[in-house]
Structure formats: structure tokens, C-alpha cells
Amino acid sequence: MRAQPQASHYVGGSYVESQSGTPFDSLYPATGEVIAQIRAADDAVIEAAIRSAQEGQKVWAATPAVERGRVLRRAAEILREKNRELSILETLDTGKPLQETLIADAASGADCLEYFGGLAATLTGEHIDLGGSFAYTKREPLGICFGIGAWNYPIQIACWKSAPALVCGNAMIFKPSEVTPLSALKLAEAFTEAGLPAGVFNVLQGFGDVGAKLVAHPAIAKVSLTGSVPTGAKVAALAGEHLKKTTLELGGKSPLIVFEDADIENAVSAAINANFYSTGQICSNGTRVFVHEAIKEAFVARLAERTAKAVLGDPLDEATNIGPLVSKQQLDKVLHYMQIGQEEGARLVCGGGSASVASFPDGYFVQPTVFADVKDDMRIAREEIFGPVLSVLDFTDEDDVIARANDTDFGLAAGVFTRDIQRAHRVIDQLQAGTCWINTYNLTPIEMPFGGYKKSGIGRENGHAAIEYYSQTKSVYVEMGGVEAAF
Numbered sequence: 127m128r129a130q131p132q133a134s135h136y137v138g139g140s141y142v143e144s145q146s147g148t149p150f151d152s153l154y155p156a157t158g159e160v161i162a163q164i165r166a167a168d169d170a171v172i173e174a175a176i177r178s179a180q181e182g183q184k185v186w187a188a189t190p191a192v193e194r195g196r197v198l199r200r201a202a203e204i205l206r207e208k209n210r211e212l213s214i215l216e217t218l219d220t221g222k223p224l225q226e227t228l229i230a231d232a233a234s235g236a237d238c239l240e241y242f243g244g245l246a247a248t249l250t251g252e253h254i255d256l257g258g259s260f261a262y263t264k265r266e267p268l269g270i271c272f273g274i275g276a277w278n279y280p281i282q283i284a285c286w287k288s289a290p291a292l293v294c295g296n297a298m299i300f301k302p303s304e305v306t307p308l309s310a311l312k313l314a315e316a317f318t319e320a321g322l323p324a325g326v327f328n329v330l331q332g333f334g335d336v337g338a339k340l341v342a343h344p345a346i347a348k349v350s351l352t353g354s355v356p357t358g359a360k361v362a363a364l365a366g367e368h369l370k371k372t373t374l375e376l377g378g379k380s381p382l383i384v385f386e387d388a389d390i391e392n393a394v395s396a397a398i399n400a401n402f403y404s405t406g407q408i409c410s411n412g413t414r415v416f417v418h419e420a421i422k423e424a425f426v427a428r429l430a431e432r433t434a435k436a437v438l439g440d441p442l443d444e445a446t447n448i449g450p451l452v453s454k455q456q457l458d459k460v461l462h463y464m465q466i467g468q469e470e471g472a473r474l475v476c477g478g479g480s481a482s483v484a485s486f487p488d489g490y491f492v493q494p495t496v497f498a499d500v501k502d503d504m505r506i507a508r509e510e511i512f513g514p515v516l517s518v519l520d521f522t523d524e525d526d527v528i529a530r531a532n533d534t535d536f537g538l539a540a541g542v543f544t545r546d547i548q549r550a551h552r553v554i555d556q557l558q559a560g561t562c563w564i565n566t567y568n569l570t571p572i573e574m575p576f577g578g579y580k581k582s583g584i585g586r587e588n589g590h591a592a593i594e595y596y597s598q599t600k601s602v603y604v605e606m607g608g609v610e611a612a613f
Contacts, residue, residue: 182325195246
């Protein structure tokens with residue numbers, strides 16, 4: 127097997143195997159071949175990870191913040207040194223083209239570690255003058271954080287969750303998706319090599335039952351999930367029973383609004399990035415593309431022309447820019463929605479079904495698909511598909527398109543294309559979304575907080591804002607005089 131790890135889990139600074147955990151396979155989506163066999167964590171491994179995290183966190187919390195930052199920066203350097211190796215592993219596990227993983231996965235994870243490592247020296251409190259007496263605040267760790275990853279960006283999400291947690295002095299137990307279990311183990315190796323104390327970052331494999339045990343475990347202080355809305359609701363309910371802090375980064379059905387004065391070529395580029403990058407498997411994707419009727423046909427024609435140039439093929443070939451979907455389950459789901467779109471009466475511009483790729487007859491490939499003349503009440507315009515399916519909707523009026531864009535339970539992201547900068551800001555101000563772009567789409571620099579409104583999530587990842595979700599503030603009053611009492 128091409129990607130078999132030393133063992134399934136990483137606990138206390140080394141690989142550990144579970145003796146009774148449920149076995150499962152990691153598959154290469156381009157061929158369907160088994161590239162690794164993993165065992166889910168059993169109760170013994172879970173408790174070992176908890177004990178290890180408790181011990182490691184005490185040491186780590188007592189480590190000066192600046193030194194914690196140095197460790198994260200060393201880990202970032204290690205990820206960069208091993209970027210090609212890690213990118214190949216991520217391609218094997220997810221099916222994403224190597225062209226993409228070389229720049230968007232371990233590399234962006236390294237940027238995250240470096241950023242939060244650089245923030246270490248800023249983790250200070252404040253002094254409050256009370257006229258002789260005074261108060262001060264200090265920022266303290268939460269304890270053990272539990273991170274739950276998603277299958278679309280395995281190592282990047284592991285970095286997004288671990289970096290702010292670790293720099294604040296917490297330990298983290300991270301559970302990758304059972305669909306993509308491999309690269310988080312390599313991150314754990316990098317942390318150990320960088321000097322992170324044993325137990326401060328542990329990786330446990332498994333399904334929802336493993337996640338539920340950890341969410342409910344009394345030693346866990348905070349839970350951070352990237353996943354679907356239904357999964358987020360279950361995690362929030364269980365965490366709420368135990369009054370645990372949560373960060374939830376969930377799904378979306380985001381709008382991209384293209385006004386009549388937009389640069390069509392740039393807007394088409396953004397629509398491609400917002401729908402076809404990672405084979406459409408990105409939570410923030412702008413899958414509802416509202417295009418002003420004055421330019422709609424020109425926009426659609428150019429979009430179809432450029433989509434026809436997409437290169438589907440061997441994900442390990444750097445010339446390939448669209449790989450397979452991550453699993454057979456996801457393939458079936460996306461094909462079902464493509465059929466629904468046609469049955470609902472949307473105009474199929476291009477794509478619409480599975481794709482045949484030479485030498486990969488068993489791969490989970492689909493055609494990048496564009497629907498035009500889509501109506502707001504169609505399922506393809508309301509439900510998250512998580513595949514390369516783009517819906518073009520017409521509009522003429524600014525207020526109307528804003529209302530339609532907001533008519534969704536989601537609120538993760540939104541974008542606006544226009545040369546009128548006043549209109550751009552005016553529209554963005556009215557869109558109910560946590561992450562927005564003007565004249566671009568899906569750029570998420572680590573310096574910028576990321577998260578959603580409404581059912582798209584709770585809390586923020588990245589940027590200085592993430593520190594608030596992985597630390598707690600202690601207030602201390604210092605009396606410099608006597609103490610009066612009524613008796």
C-alpha cells in the first residue's frame with residue numbers, strides 16, 4: 127500500500143495502534159485502490175491520548191509564549207521542507223490535483239503555523255488603573271481542545287485548528303475525517319521534530335462514535351469542528367450538554383453577484399475558482415452566481431468556453447487541474463444533483479454527468495457543470511452539493527438580488543463583482559455572510575478571520591480573532607489600601 131502509516135494514531139509523541147478499533151481503508155479516489163488500512167481508536171487509545179494531553183498541556187502551558195511561537199515556526203519550516211512529499215500524500219488521500227495541493231494544503235498550513243507563531247509575543251493582558259488600586263487581565267489556556275477535521279482540506283484544517291490552540295498554551299487531540307486520515311499524522315511528526323512536548327498534539331482516527339466520546343469527555347474543554355450543518359448541530363448539542371466551548375465552521379450555499387459593469391473575464395475566473403477548484407469541494411464556494419441580465423449570455427458563453435479547457439486526468443500529473451471527487455458516496459451525490467437540475471428545468475450549458483478519464487476507469491470523476499436560467503426555488507440553488515456544479519441566476523435590480531442572495535439558511539461567504547466601489551461596499555454591507563470578497567473569490571489568507579453567519583457556523587478561525595476562541599481571560603483586582611466592611 128502506497129501510503130501506509132507506521133500506525134493508526136499518534137499519542138504522546140509517537141505512533142500507537144489500537145487493538146480493538148474498527149478497521150477501515152483509505153482509498154485513492156482516482157483509482158479506488160486501497161492506499162492505507164487504519165483502525166479506529168478504541169477506549170484504551172482514547173484514554174491514553176487524554177492522559178498524554180493532560181500531562182503535556184501542563185508542561186506546554188508553563189512554557190513562555192515566545193518559545194511556544196518558536197516551536198510553531200520550526201514546524202512551519204519542516205512542512206515547507208517536506209511540501210512535495212506531503213502534497214503527494216494529500217493528493218493520494220483526497221484526489222485533488224498535485225497542481226493544487228503543492229500550493230494550497232501543507233504550504234498554506236505552514237503559513238498558518240508561522241502566523242500564529244509570530245503572534246505569540248502579543249498574547250498579553252491589560253493593566254486597568256483604578257486610582258491607587260488597580261486590576262489586570264491575563265490570557266490563559268483552556269486546557270485540552272478537541273479538533274474534528276473535514277476531508278476536503280485535511281492538513282490545512284489540522285493546522286487551522288492546532289496553531290491558535292497551541293500558541294495559547296492548550297493541548298489538542300485531533301480527529302481527521304475517516305475519509306482522509308493520513309496527513310494529520312505527518313503534521314504530528316512535524317510538531318514532534320520541531321520540539322513540541324509529547325502529548326500536546328495527538329491524532330486519533332475514527333468515525334462519529336469516537337468523536338462523540340471525545341466531545342462528551344470531561345477532560346475536553348473546547349471542541350472545534352469543520353463539517354456539515356447536520357454534524358455541527360449534533361456536536362453543538364452534545365457539547366452544550368457539558369457546557370463546552372465550541373467553534374463550528376459549517377456548510378454554505380454562497381452567492382456571487384456579478385453586476386453589469388463587472389470585468390467579465392475576471393468575474394468568470396472568480397466563478398471558476400468559486401465552483402471548480404478542488405472539484406467543487408469547498409464549503410465557501412459561490413455556487414449561486416447571480417449575473418445581471420445585460421451581460422448574462424456573454425458571461426455564460428465565456429464561462430462555457432473556459433470550462434471546456436479544464437484538464438481532467440491523473441491527479442499526480444501537474445498538468446491536471448481537476449481531479450476526482452473524494453469518494454464513491456460523493457460521486458453518487460453530485461451525479462444525483464446534476465440529474466435534479468435537468469429535471470427541474472435548468473438549462474444545461476456544459477457537463478452534467480460523470481467523466482471518462484483514460485487510464486482511470488474506476489476513478490470518481492465528474493464533468494465540471496454549468497446550469498443557466500436557474501430559479502431560486504430549485505434544489506440546485508438551495509442545497510449544498512459539494513461538487514463542481516455552478517448555477518447561474520438572472521437579476522436586474524440591486525435590492526432584489528440582495529434579498530435573494532440572503533434568502534438562505536446559510537451565511538458562510540459572499541462575493542460581489544463591480545467597478546463601482548461604492549456599490550461594492552454598499553452591497554457587501556447588506557449581505558448576511560461572515561466572509562466576503564470584492565472583485566475576487568475564495569481567497570482566505572491566514573491573517574483574515576474566517577467563519578459564517580446563521581447556520582454556517584459559530585466563531586472564527588484564523589486571524590487574531592481566533593485567539594479569543596482558544597483562550598480565556600482572567601481578571602485580577604489588586605487592592606492597595608484597607609478593606610472596609612459594614613460591621
